[in-house]
Amino acid sequence: MFKSAGWNWFSQLYIAIAGIAVIPVYIKYFGAEVYGLIAFMLTLQMLMSLLDVGFSASLSREASRYRAGASELRFFHSFLTIILRVFLCSGIVLAFSIFFAALFLATQWLEVNEMDLNLVTYLLQISALTIFCRWLATFFRSVLFGYEDIIWLAKFTTVVATLRFLLVVPLIVYWQIDVEFYFYYQFFVQLFELLVLVGRKHKLLPVAKDTVTMSLFDEAFKAPVKFTLAAGGATILWVLISQADKFFASTFLSLADYGYFHVAVMAAGLITLITAPLVQAMQPRVTTFLATGDLDSALNIVRQLFDFMTVMSVSTVLVVYIFGFSLLRAWYGESGFAERTYQVFLIYSAATAVLAINSCSYILDYAAGKIRLRNYFSLAMLLLLLVAYPLSFYYFSSVGAAFVWLGINVLYFIVAQPLLLSQHSSALYPNLVQRTILPRLLLCICLTAACFVLDLPAVFQLIESRIGLFVMAGFSWIILIVIFLLAKAEPRAFLLNKLSDYYERT
Template identity: 70%
Template sequence: MFRRASWNWFSQLYIAFAGIVIIPVYIKHFGAEVYGLIAFMLTLQMLMSLLDVGFSASLSRETSRYRAQATDSLFFHSFLSIVLKVFLFAGVIIAAAIFFAASFLATQWLDVNMLDIEVVTYLLQVTAGIIFLRWLAIYFRSVIFGYEDIIWLAKFTTVVATLRFVAVVPLILYWEIDVEIYFYHQFAVQLFELTVLVFRKRKIIPPVANMKFIAVSDASFKAPIRFTLAAGGATILWLLISQADKFFASTFLSLADYGYFHVAVMAAGMITLITAPLVQVMQPRVTTLLATGNHDAAISIVKGLFDFMAVIALCTVLIVYVFGFSLLTAWYGEPGFAERTFNVFLVYSMATATLAVNSCSFIIDYASGKIRLRNYCSLVMLVTLLIAYPITFYYFSAMGAAFTWLIINIAYFIIAQPLLLAQHDKAVYSGVVRNTILPRMALCAALVLLFYAFDLPERLLDVAGRATIFLLAGFSWLILIVIFLLAKTEPRALLLNKISGFYERT
């Protein structure tokens, strides 16, 4: 499990770093407005995931059951056939909608100032093809992931990310390609990814010839359909919540400002990419423990996850507070870029850190199948954001949206988390707050005061060299994690036991 988790973690972090490091190249070569168009393409790809409605989760679950011989071959291959048809139908409909709506999006939705409207329309039509291929890739990825071919998938994901982000750098720097060639490149990479995934799925789960598939109306499909609908509701709500800010930003901000806003949000999203792989890996373990009646062990994992998430989240926010402006300056090479993005980056980092802590209760809700209350809470959250975002964007621009996202996540932790955790154990929330959150926040506040007293963020602006500032930030992040972990009795006791055991053996 550790090896799988490590590869999954590495691939996710690699994708994030590759996607973020390349942004200054995009902006400098293409301009802020073209990067805004690229960011809008990424937003459309995320919104396409709304059609998933739980199918990817169901595919992974049923594939895992098939691999464990908990379901028969006829049912499994019938299920795969039905879901593939759904993916194809939905993909064609939505891709066609984007293709024919491209002119409206270019002229009425996006605030385009310098780009040719006809070029923008054409590139949005190319985007429709990219989205269709990416949508189909979700189907094959879910099957491969459910088959627990996680290491191969992580390695292949790393290769695709290299082709998508890194391989485009020489094309930009040496051949000075225009934005149309960039979109063609993305289309080609997506086609390559889908082709390889198709062949990999066929290798691990060969198609069955001359099989008479079960109809979707069969009683055996009731359980997976119920699970799909429940998981789908949670997926749709979450994607609407997480993408609402970018959706409103694309029309309230100019295309150039939208590009800068997307950079800040994407950089802050690094926290999620650091923490999410651990939640993914813990999910099967908690599911197994609950299925075997080991409720106490499942609760223990959730408590430990809350503690770890709090440490990672708070340490990352501290690094953003101290090093953020210097990192943005070193990353892009100009102070003006940092001045336009740092404040939004900092507030979004705080909000994303809170979100990471909130995600800990998801694994036990999902494992136990108690998703209904979570969906109700998410629905309230979504309605609040849909009301608040237009107001805050209109009056306070990007900073208003950032504070809205922060406040709503804090409110979710204070109001929704105790209700969600009480479904499993009423004492969990109070214990987590008392023994984990408050002590960690107190230590964080003390460190902030210390940094402020020594005016550390300003002093770091004098540090010369990009490599130096990045290495210093990374080393400081690791030191902070050690400090936070050793602030509690259990990690100290574990460390002392390991040290004493080492000396006893020697």
């Protein structure tokens, strides 16, 4: 499990770093407005998740249950066949919708000042094909992940990220490709990913020749269909919640300012991409434990996950506070870029850290099939955001929206988390707050106060070496993680046991 989590973490972190590293290249060679269009395409890809309605979550869950021996081959094959048909039909509908709505999006939704409207329309139509392939890839990726083929999936994801982000850089810099070629390139990379995932799924889970597809109305499908609907509600609500700020930003901000806002939010999303793979890697195993009735083992994993997630989150926010402005300046090469993005970057980083901690409880709800209460809280969260975002963008621009996102996530932890965790254990939330969250936050406050006294952000802004700054930031991040981990007795005992074992062997 540790090896799977490590590979999953590495691949997601690699994607994040590669995706963020190429942004200055896009802005420099294509311009801020073209990058705004690329960012809008990524938002459309995220909106494809609205059609998921819980299918990918159900696919992973049923693959884990099948691997644990809790479901039969005939049922599992029928479930996959039915869901694949749903993916095909829904993907075709949405791809055609984006294709034929491209002109409206280019002329009425986006605020285009420099690019040719016909070119924008054509690029959005190419994006529709890319989004369709990405949507089908979600089906096969979910099955492989639930089957715990996590290590292979992580390695392949790293290869695809290299093709998608890094290999396109020399094409832009040295061959000076235009934006139209870039969109074609992204389409073929996505098609390659889809074809390889299809082959891998058929290699691990070949279809038996004598297997007959069951009807969706069969009694055996009652429980998974119920879970799918509940997980679907969770997926739709979460996509709306996570993308609401970007859609309001796309209409309240100019396309260039929207590009800068998207950069700040994407950079802050590094925290999620550092922490989310740990949650993802634990989901199949927690599902397996609950499927076999081992609640204690599942709760033990969740407790450790909350602790480590808090350590990772607060350490990363501290690094952003100390090095954030200097890293943005070194990343893009000028202070003007950092001045336009740093404040939003810092606030969103704090909000994303709270969100990462909140996400730990999801794996218990997901594994146990208890999604309804979470959906009620997500709906309340969405309604608050739909009211707060337009007002914050109108009166306080992107900074106001960042504070709204931070406040909503803190409120969710205080109000929703106790009730969500009490579904599984009444003592879980109080123990987590007293023994994990509060001690970590108090240590974080002490370290932040020390940063204020030493004025570290101002000191590190004086560093001119780009490579030295990134190395120092990474080294400081590791030191902070070690400090947070060794502040508790359990990691110290673990380390001492390892050292004693080493000296006994030698």
